[in-house]
Amino acid sequence: MIHIVRFLGYFLLPAFCLLLFYFIFFSQSNLSTLQVDSNKSYFEEEDTISANGASTQLEQLSTLEYSEPLSQRIVDYNIDVELDDKENQLIGSQTLTWVNPGKKPVQELFFHLYPNAFQSKKTSFIVESGGSLRDDNMKKNSYGEMMIHKLWTNNGKELSQNTYFIRPDDGNPHDFTLMGVKLPEPVLPGKQITLNMTFSVQMPYVFARMGYVEDFFMAGQWFPKVAVYELKGMRGREDEGWNLHQYHGNSEFYANFGTYDVLIKVPSKYIVAGSGTLAGMHESDNMKTYHFRAADVHDFAWSASPHFIVEEEVFHLENANNVKIKLYLDPLHSELKRRYFYAAKAALENFTKWYGDYPYDTLSIVVPPQGGNGAGGMEYPTLVTAWAAADKEPDSSLERVIIHEIGHQYWYGMVASNEFEEAWLDEGFTSYAEDKVMEKEYGIRSKTYFEASYITSPAALKQNAWDYKYKNEYAQNVYVRGKLVLNDIENIIGKNQMDHVLKTYFQQWKFKHPSTEDFQAVLEEVTNQSWADYFHEFIYGDKMVDYAIESLQINEISNPEEPPLYEHKVTINRNGAIHYEPVSILFSFSDGTFIEKEWEGTDKNKHFDFIHPSTLSWAAIDPDHTIILENQHINNFINTSVKSDAKIRWNLLLTDWIESVINSIIW
Amino acid sequence: MFFKTIKEGWDTTNQLMGYILLFSMYQLIWGIFLYRWIQSIVHSISQRIPISEIKDAQQLFMIESGYLISNVDFIINHLTPLIILLSLRWVLSPLLNAGLFYTIHYKHQESSRSLFFQGIVKQGASFLFISFVHLVLLAVPLYWFISFIKNKLATLTSLESIFFNFVPLVLVFVVYAWFIHIVVIYMQWRKTTHNALLPPIFFIFKHFLFLIGFSLIMLLLLGLSKILFSSVSIFWAGLFAIIMHQVQYYFSTYFKILEVNIQYHFWTKNKPQ
Incomplete structure (x- = not known):
């Protein structure tokens, strides 16, 4: 019995100490944020001279039986x-x-x-x-x-x-x-x-x-x-x-x-x-x-x-030459020829209108058999491969890959960039073009903000393909970031002018080997403005746009005769490059009112101060996700009304679990 | 004999109330650090969870938080406090054990100096060594385990296959860690009573069944108290939950010292001569 009494006595003492600890440690609260520093290295912009062709008089290759060069x-x-x-x-x-x-x-x-x-x-x-x-x-x-x-x-x-x-x-x-x-x-x-x-x-x-x-x-x-x-x-x-x-x-x-x-x-x-x-x-x-x-x-x-099932159709467009589309189907997809042809024609029609003629008389499409994806989704001049036939009813990836590879007939086949050193000129441009056709012909619009989220390791677009740190870094930059940069440029100059830029670039550089600088020169010529800063940040550099709600403070101003007012101080940081237009920020208060503010977004940070009769419940930067190159949406939002009960519950549970493991091994 | 040993352990444990109090305060302080660390993480995450009215914002949050978790820099930044805490505890823990074990063994001896500090001075270094061996024995398979998981994760796609591939492995590791834990405890007893460093393997195998049974009972007791206190923090969140959470340090310390005492009595009765 005496043990039990002593036991209880010893129990009361720590309980008292606990209360003391609680007031010391738990009564304060402050805000901390999630953020990842973006790298701050830049690629030096290069001075370049572009060459449109050679001046040497060349000996004629004996290729007379071919068409006009x-x-x-x-x-x-x-x-x-x-x-x-x-x-x-x-x-x-x-x-x-x-x-x-x-x-x-x-x-x-x-x-x-x-x-x-x-x-x-x-x-x-x-x-x-x-x-x-x-x-x-x-x-x-x-x-x-x-x-x-x-x-x-x-x-x-x-x-x-x-x-x-x-x-x-x-x-x-x-x-x-x-x-x-x-x-x-x-x-x-x-x-x-x-x-x-x-x-x-x-x-x-x-x-x-x-x-x-x-x-x-x-x-x-x-x-x-x-x-x-x-x-x-x-x-x-x-x-x-x-x-x-x-x-x-x-x-x-x-x-x-x-x-x-x-x-x-x-x-x-x-x-x-x-x-x-x-x-x-x-x-x-x-x-x-x-x-x-x-x-x-x-x-x-x-x-x-x-096993190929060969199908042929002629694609005819006014003022352009006829193209024979030859489809080499895997038998599993024998019922799907209409989908392949439709996608191929849609691609050819739009690209011809947007960029220029497809000058070859044939386009072959190979559908590899199941297990042959190693050969799938690849572009060669006038021959492309689809994804391997695995499903009888594949989703829109069937059309997407055909349109993408036909896009490469323009951005690779004719505008033949150096894929070793500047792969984005092929993949970024083709992905951009592919999205346009998917949207126009199939109503499938890419949600670019999801794609931007995917860019976790932004890197310079003009660099050797093997200098990217890992495979995914290559893919997320060369394909996705490259495409998003083009979309961003389109947002800045407008759709019509972007179409004009790409058409000019294609016409000027088809059957040649342009570099990123050559594209920049065309862009500058068409838009009649310098793009040096933009290219320095996003193309030769590894920048993304990242605006973040850094901190939030709310203080009550009590007034004995009137209802209390709340003083708010919200700090917004710019962690990445500057977005080309003002950034909108939406503040929502607990009484149901909203305030929308705009910020130039050029400084490193900005404080917003309000005095409001109720407290802020949340704030969001760019709630409509219009900033294409924003890749950290996670810090665009802050919520003040997280229930403290739920928080304590989670804190305690997690503490419990981790402690159980630690305490089972050591003191 | 089993109950007699437990009774003896219980008695000597109750003579160590001062130490129990001290140890539970010690664990409480670490618990507060841990709580604060988790609080800062939970807080910084929860305040970023967007409301559903903003288009696609919650999906963006899920996607980007997934990327953050797999971002090495982010993880290192956030794990650093926990790693520092663990390293400190890994160094302090054998010293505390050295004092505790010495105190239990020599409790009837008259001494002008504190037995606890004598223990730390006399056998602290050996206990540190044993603890280092313990760390190596745990870390080597853990290292293999983690690289195995990394390779496996690349090939497994469904949650189900991940579950069925990893759960048996985790169980095997837990059993292994438990076995190592027992070996280490008796290495420490052997060091305290016989001043020898090698593990009493023969003793462990001879009394294997008892060690398992006893360990399971202690596990049950600890588990019960854990469930009790955890459910308190789930159902009554708030100040009360925090207080109850802190109180459990006292109980878990009591059980841990009880375990050590019972093991001591068992060891002294059955130790090889």
């Missing part, structure tokens, strides 16, 4: 390739004629051997991508590679011994995606050289744009492809020379325009889709040979499957 044709490929569907191999030979577009003799040629990215786990591509791209994983032990067997000049000089590999980006000795060839004699300015080579490609299980799934084959980046020779002044270059990069996890491609004549030999059961126009087909010894020709393009891709 639309581009400066620097390369002419003649490729013979055979598909070995048992070994998943391509056996090929190619003759490449390359014209030196510069003013200096060229001593060596460089080739991208893209399939070597899948050669081992140590290539730069696999190390950077971790063996996965766009939710698609490289299959275990399914490697791919490209071998050059023989290389010789037109006059028979063997050059296989003159080849070597370079790794200009990271020095990775396990990367064999960029090969140099020392030429026996230099190619003089305006002169040409013809190289012959035999090669073979081992295809991986479909991953990162190429490979096979059972008897479906996607040949993208499948032939030895000469690198881009840039001229002085082009994309701000101080001196002419090669633009050399390895194949990276976060990077697509860059090539000069030219002509392609390709013979593809496959077992008879296969149907082949290819870039350009089908010029002929013949069959012998259970093998079919497809003959494709493409001009004024900078890449050639093809795909083969015995």
Whole structure:
């Protein structure tokens, strides 16, 4: 008994102390905020000179049988390739004629051997991508590679011994995606050289744009492809020379325009889709040979499957040439051809009106089979791939991807930016264009504020694709942030002027290789104003807009004869770049009244002071979400009326849980 | 014998009321820091939850808070106070144990100096060492566990599959941590009574059933008091809930010291000679 009494005695003493503690610690309250500092580094703006073309008189490539040139044709490929569907191999030979577009003799040629990215786990591509791209994983032990067997000049000089590999980006000795060839004699300015080579490609299980799934084959980046020779002044270059990069996890491609004549030999059961126009087909010894020709393009891709259901429709638009749309459907989607055609025509029609003609006579759409998403959602000149057929009734992502990839025919295919170094010029522009068609044709309007929220790691838009810290940072900036910046520019200058900017940019730069600075120059020319500050913040820099309600104080002014008044002090901070127009702030009071205020938003912060008969219940910056580049909506709102009971309950529960864990281990 | 040991433990525990009071004040102070830390977080989050009248604002809040939680800088900024608190406690805890264990063992000896401080001076260093080993033994599988979860999370999509993949792992870890806890307690008793550092593995295996049974009883008692006090804070929020929450420190300290005492009696009766 005595124990129990003593026990109770000891209980009363701490209870008293607790009360004391309560008054010391819990009677105050202050406001703290959630905020993340945005990085404050800027990319230096570069002085640039743009070049619209070369002045060197070029030797004519023997491409007379092609149409009138639309581009400066620097390369002419003649490729013979055979598909070995048992070994998943391509056996090929190619003759490449390359014209030196510069003013200096060229001593060596460089080739991208893209399939070597899948050669081992140590290539730069696999190390950077971790063996996965766009939710698609490289299959275990399914490697791919490209071998050059023989290389010789037109006059028979063997050059296989003159080849070597370079790794200009990271020095990775396990990367064999960029090969140099020392030429026996230099190619003089305006002169040409013809190289012959035999090669073979081992295809991986479909991953990162190429490979096979059972008897479906996607040949993208499948032939030895000469690198881009840039001229002085082009994309701000101080001196002419090669633009050399390895194949990276976060990077697509860059090539000069030219002509392609390709013979593809496959077992008879296969149907082949290819870039350009089908010029002929013949069959012998259970093998079919497809003959494709493409001009004024900078890449050639093809795909083969015995299961394709081929559908064709002609797209006709007044004052524009007819385009044959060829659809290579996976049987699972045989019922969906109308959706594909409608989306393709909607895209072509709108882009033609907005930007300019689609000058090619064919557009091929390949729908990969289930499991083939590694080949899906990809753009090549005049050939695009949809998402792999997995559902019988897919959602609007079916239309979205078709429209996106056709958008790339403009922003990549014709306006051929350097995707290694400025990927946003393709992806940002195409995503912007895709949204416009989705809204106009399908009434699906992107909620840009949700997309802005997705940008958790804003980074400069003009930078090498592999310099983004991680895959998602590349995607959220190059695709989403790039698009939002264009939408923001549209909001500033108005829709009509934006249409004019993009049309001018397309017309001025189609079949050329513009840089971000070239786009800026067009924008400045059309709008007749400087965009240097804007580009410095959002394009060369990593800025977003972030206005935040930093703090809130409410004091009661008591007056013995009258009802009390409340003095409010609300502080709004600008944590990011300046929005181009005043920011609206809505204050809501507990008596049901509202006050709306505007703030220029140029200073670092602003205090709003009110005296009001009732207390503020909440305040919100930009309640209609009109600031496109605001990516931290979480600090745009503050609520004063959080129930203190609920708060105490949560506090205690959480304290309890955490304490139980800690106390079970230590004192 | 079981009840006799418990009775002895109960008696010696009641002779340590001063220490119980001291220890519960100590835990109370940490509890207040913890409460304040959680309060600042809950407060800063709850005041940002938008009202539903603002278009899509609540979804934006959900999306962006999700990103914040996965933002390393944000987490480090907010976790720093907890990490500092835990590190301090991890250093202080073995010193307190050194004093407590010494006091329990030598309570009948006459001494002019406080037994508690004598204990800290005499065996504090060894207890710190044991506590360091304890930390390593817990941290190594935890490190593996966290990297496993990170890899797994990338492949698991449904909540259900996450639940069924992780719950067994968590249980395994809890059982492991509990086993380590028992080993550490008897390492400390062995150090106090025999001045030897190696764990009494043979003793633990020999009396495994008793140790489990006893541990479960203590767990039940602690759990019951936890549920009791937690429901108070759920149903009567406000000042009363806070007071009740603080009172429970006294009970949980009492049970913890009771556990130590019973383990001591069990150890002295059954220890290897």
